[in-house]
Amino acid sequence: MRIGILGTGTVGRTLAEGFVRTGHDVSMGTRDVHATTVRRLNSTPRSFADWMAENPTVALADLASTAGAAQLVVNATSGANSLAALDTAGATNLSGKVLIDVANPLDFSGGLPPTFTVLDTDSLGEQIQRAFPAARVVKTLNTINASVMTHPDLLPEPTTLFVSGDDASAKEVASGLLGEFGWNDVIDLGDISTARGTEMWLGLWTRTMTALGTPTFNLRIVR
Amino acid sequence: MRIGILGTGTVGRTLAEGFVRTGHDVSMGTRDVHATTVRRLNSTPRSFADWMAENPTVALADLASTAGAAQLVVNATSGANSLAALDTAGATNLSGKVLIDVANPLDFSGGLPPTFTVLDTDSLGEQIQRAFPAARVVKTLNTINASVMTHPDLLPEPTTLFVSGDDASAKEVASGLLGEFGWNDVIDLGDISTARGTEMWLGLWTRTMTALGTPTFNLRIVR
Secondary structure: OEEEEEOOOHHHHHHHHHHHHOOOEEEEEEOOHHHHHHOEOOOOOOEHHHHHHHOOOOEEEEHHHHHHHOOEEEEOOOHHHHHHHHHHHOHHHHOOOEEEEOOOOEEOOOOOOOEEOOOOOOOHHHHHHHHOOOOEEEEOOOOOOHHHHOOHHHOOOOOEEEEEOOOHHHHHHHHHHHHHHOOOEEEEEEOHHHHHHHHHOHHHHHHHHHHHOOOOOEEEEEO | OEEEEEOOOHHHHHHHHHHHHOOOEEEEEEOOHHHHHHOEOOOOOOEHHHHHHHOOOOEEEEHHHHHHHOOEEEEOOOHHHHHHHHHHHOHHHHOOOEEEEOOOOEEOOOOOOOEEOOOOOOOHHHHHHHHOOOOEEEEOOOOOOHHHHOOHHHOOOOOEEEEEOOOHHHHHHHHHHHHHHOOOEEEEEEOHHHHHHHHHOHHHHHHHHHHHOOOOOEEEEEO
16 A cells, blocks of 8 residues: 655654555655755664665655655644644545544643643544544554554553544554554544544553653553 | 541442452441432442441441541542542541542533543642642542452453552552452552543543443553
8 A cells, every 4th residue: 555654753754664564655744855854863863864775665755745645644743733734735635545643632842741732522633534524534553652553562462552533444444554563452442532532541651651661561451 | 457438339339348358347438328328229229228238347427437437548439529528528537548539530511421620730639639638649440440440350361550649658558458459560650640640541441431332341551
């Protein structure tokens, strides 16, 4: 599948590597291609260009071209920038496509742990679905750290993911891609409003991360 | 230990049975002893008096007497009523005591799923600690349904609980009581502000319950 990932941060690069590994044709979209190329990664001497050299099949382009050429789009931008980035990508370029939203509505302006821009009465997933009604939004993967997203086998036991979305076939497509990464326990929570649940989970996730001293964990729903 | 449970609903009764089973001296506190005694349980013909007949060692008294006579107090009132009930129980009767808070700040006035009265900037646990500074508040057990609280073995695999509180020795006491129920994986999240995390988890808990069709589940933190 031709997958377009919007966002070139850790989450975007991790998903790009994962989708290449599972046989997909991956391109990444960014606001400013040149600035992204020369950017240093996580305060290391390594640049995005170095990462691209190691992942030569991944294309880099602007947001609109990436979304337009893709069959399926992933929103891997930060939650605070997601609506603006998707707007730049263009409603027409998202129309009719599965749009996997992995972002969270976190506000880091007050330090750690972050607060939220929406919580129990709305969600970023719903905001995106409302802003792009012709896109088939599926909220998923937002409940875990990037390290685990494409490598559930990093953890010693199987764990759980969730999908939320109004379009059942879009959720099936997303669950299929998750299955290729090794995710076998994916709970369909229901329509896109259930994204409030997985986004609110970040409130416990951040504090559990602090207590454990690592972001490499996940929940398993035992029932 | 002499444990006083404030609240006579499903959670209070379940905890009472559990603490009796693990060898404690249990009393329950309610606003109106007579009204509680004749109350029907969950729209069944069974009354609270029937339940008391089946649990003859459990005493029933008003909130202040129950808190005053107890060595450890459990807040098992509904979140909306917790501060008022604890106020009636009396700050002096809570002073210096471990106060296990199992309530959640849920607002059911708009139907299901509930919204929250506080979320990422405050928690019911902190509100209680601020209102009763001499109590040693420990937030725990609020992440699961009553059915699982005293019977973690109802689930096919071990699962995880959390404790939040400013007083390390109070958290040890609470974790000890949890251990008697069979809880072996209890994560200390830190000070009472981390109760925001476990309270926000209810946003995902309620939607998972709907998706699974049962409240008998819990998360396991796999790391």
